Amino acid sequence: ANMPPGPWEVPFLGRVPLLLGTDAQKLREKYGDIVTMRTGSLRCVLLFDFKTCKEVLGRAEFAGRPDVFRDITLDDQKTGGIIVSQGTQWTHERRFVLRSLRNLGMGKSRLEEAIMLEAKELVDDIRKYEGRPTTFPNSFITCSLNIVWQMVAGRRYDINSLEVDKLYKANKALQDTATPLFFLPMFFPWMRKLPKFVRNLLFKERLLDDFIKYRQQMVNETIEEHERRDVDALDHAEDLITAYLQGMKEGGPDNLFRKGSLMQVIADLFSAGSDTVSSSLKWVAFLLARYPDVAERLRQQIDDVVPRDETVSLLHKPKLPLLEAFITEMLRFSSLLELNLQHSALQDTSILGYFIPKDTSITVCNYSIHFDPQYWRHPHEFLPDRFLDPAGNFVAPREGIFAFGLGKRQCVGEALARMELFLFTAALVQNFDIRAPRGVTLTDETVNRMGVRCPLDKQLCYVPRG
Numbered sequence: 001a002n003m004p005p006g007p008w009e010v011p012f013l014g015r016v017p018l019l020l021g022t023d024a025q026k027l028r029e030k031y032g033d034i035v036t037m038r039t040g041s042l043r044c045v046l047l048f049d050f051k052t053c054k055e056v057l058g059r060a061e062f063a064g065r066p067d068v069f070r071d072i073t074l075d076d077q078k079t080g081g082i083i084v085s086q087g088t089q090w091t092h093e094r095r096f097v098l099r100s101l102r103n104l105g106m107g108k109s110r111l112e113e114a115i116m117l118e119a120k121e122l123v124d125d126i127r128k129y130e131g132r133p134t135t136f137p138n139s140f141i142t143c144s145l146n147i148v149w150q151m152v153a154g155r156r157y158d159i160n161s162l163e164v165d166k167l168y169k170a171n172k173a174l175q176d177t178a179t180p181l182f183f184l185p186m187f188f189p190w191m192r193k194l195p196k197f198v199r200n201l202l203f204k205e206r207l208l209d210d211f212i213k214y215r216q217q218m219v220n221e222t223i224e225e226h227e228r229r230d231v232d233a234l235d236h237a238e239d240l241i242t243a244y245l246q247g248m249k250e251g252g253p254d255n256l257f258r259k260g261s262l263m264q265v266i267a268d269l270f271s272a273g274s275d276t277v278s279s280s281l282k283w284v285a286f287l288l289a290r291y292p293d294v295a296e297r298l299r300q301q302i303d304d305v306v307p308r309d310e311t312v313s314l315l316h317k318p319k320l321p322l323l324e325a326f327i328t329e330m331l332r333f334s335s336l337l338e339l340n341l342q343h344s345a346l347q348d349t350s351i352l353g354y355f356i357p358k359d360t361s362i363t364v365c366n367y368s369i370h371f372d373p374q375y376w377r378h379p380h381e382f383l384p385d386r387f388l389d390p391a392g393n394f395v396a397p398r399e400g401i402f403a404f405g406l407g408k409r410q411c412v413g414e415a416l417a418r419m420e421l422f423l424f425t426a427a428l429v430q431n432f433d434i435r436a437p438r439g440v441t442l443t444d445e446t447v448n449r450m451g452v453r454c455p456l457d458k459q460l461c462y463v464p465r466g
């Protein structure tokens, strides 16, 4: 009673889970700024209005995550990690990760040097294509992964690493094949009891198994390699895993540093830190090719400020307002996580006067916020200039942006991601003229890859600048 309005449901089954922001937006148009819908036994409330979303995600009672997330955790106790956990273990891991990222240089010059090194590797790798049409290069993934991996595990991968390639292929196979059917066992747990061949056929479970296996292998090897070292003799600040292992040794009987939780923290940072930035780089390359006039203005501004034989650094930021505006507009226009990660109500509560029972899943529709005409003029046009004042200075948006989430579970890697996006984008603009292949017209078509909204894999030419 008194739950928000919503569409009709098939008794017992509910509705097919939502994957696309555009589908959620259609519900908003019909039922308003707060909508309820159910899949299996999971009741979900969708939120669309920026101000309500900001207020709700700032409340502690909405800092939970639905149980369905814990299906694929690497933690034997199923309570660990940072993205999928909640309660005491989540508070512990979130504080630990934030502290570690800060200690390891998030927002500081040491990290900037590491990103600039990866940017150079990225440029050298892309040069190899000599301007021939190519799909988004794998080095987008490796360079993003290498930044977070140096902080987490103290090592980087070769830009053409076979290990990363193996994981990338398993991830891609999963993403290319996943349909809404794939998610059904999360909502109908009894489906897990179907015979294995039926699950493989219907839900492509084998691909998920492969992906989990590679991920687990990589996490295990990394932890074992750290355990072989004498962690007591190492500096706390060496990397995040070292600091965690020291925490495991130091604590008493109630110690929340646990190996199972560490495994899931590593897996969470691995995917949260690499998939997001590398998918954003796909958007950067695509938008530079799709809007050559914007690309040309960016190049001009960079060339005016930074000599061609010098690499762009964060010190140049105040003099490159168009680059900041381009990245901010990319974050809005791409709406990478078109539906934000689901939260869960930790107790019976209310939103806008509607009753919200405990365990209701709460989904903010980032896509609707980013294309909301209340906040954005011509929302479906890509206009970096909307973030420039008449004197050409960058003006950060105060409202209408939810790219990194807000509130209690706001992205912990935002500062790191922003540094990476600035330096990687600058390197791409400075070194390449990115264009559509001859005779090809680029469109704004997108594809949703396991919750991540990407431009359709398109061939682009990365023509080296003379």
Ligand code: HEM
Binding pocket: 057, 082, 083, 084, 094, 148, 268, 269, 272, 273, 274, 276, 277, 280, 336, 337, 340, 341, 342, 402, 403, 404, 405, 406, 408, 409, 410, 411, 412, 413, 414, 416, 417
């Ligand atoms: C363009 C890049 C990125 C985008 C767009 C992005 C976006 C997001 C969003 C929307 C959330 C969900 C917030 C919520 O639940 O309300 C999130 C959570 C998270 N992000 Fe990011 N992120 C990015 C990069 C990164 C990086 C580089 C890291 C690595 C340090 C990272 C680590 C995390 C973690 C650990 C969480 C879970 C926080 C929690 O549940 O308490 N992200 N991110």
